[in-house]
Amino acid sequence: MKRANAENAIIYWADETGVSNCEIVERGFSPKGRPPVLPVETKRQRVNMISAISSQGSVRFMVYQDSMNQQRLIRFMERLIRTSEQKVFLILDNLKVHHGKLAAAWLEKNKEKIEVFFLPPYAPEYNPDEYLNHALKISVHSGQLPYTTEDISHKIQSFMRRLQHHPSVVSSFFLHPSLSYLLLQK
Secondary structure, three states: OHHHHHOOEEEEEEEEEEEEOOOOOOOOOOOOOOOOOOOOOOOOOEEEEEEEEOOOOOEEEEEEOOOOOHHHHHHHHHHHHHOOOOEEEEEEOOOHHHHOHHHHHHHHHOOOOEEEEEOOOOOHHHOHHHHHHHHHHHHHOOOOOOOOHHHHHHHHHHHHHHHHOOHHHHHHHHHOHHHHHHHHHO
16 A cells, blocks of 8 residues: 555456356245245356456446456456556456466566556455455346346446446445455555
8 A cells, every 4th residue: 555655556456257147046925835936047148247446436347258368357457557547556366367478478568557466365355346246246136137148248337337436335345344454554
């Protein structure tokens, strides 16, 4: 945090998530002795997203169909620095893609605009973006259930665009007790 302040950098925490039409947890009612039935599309559909959030309430995201790879990560980081007026400190988990040679070479070429830092392995609770992912999945699976990739993508983009207009909601993801280590850094 001190270094970010000294270099006038903005800190983003990023994470990838996948949203499927089969991840539905519903509560309901049925008469005694009759099991509740919820018709669900049987063809599994999935849409992925990478997002980054700052404690000031900024949100950046990119929706994609296939698996995360180094080219997608680089595309996301390019977009992140293009929309930022400050240097970016990007905090990632330890996904293998994040440590790839292509990404490292790109980061070396762009080190004046962006630096990447890594969370400890197997510590998702230290990433505020994980709490955004949880809220996203609740939103996507509420109301009309998504059946197609287009439905899922539309619900993801609607949620994320709403979030971009509510920085206080984004900042609230940083209030989780597991993130108290962030307060010690200020």
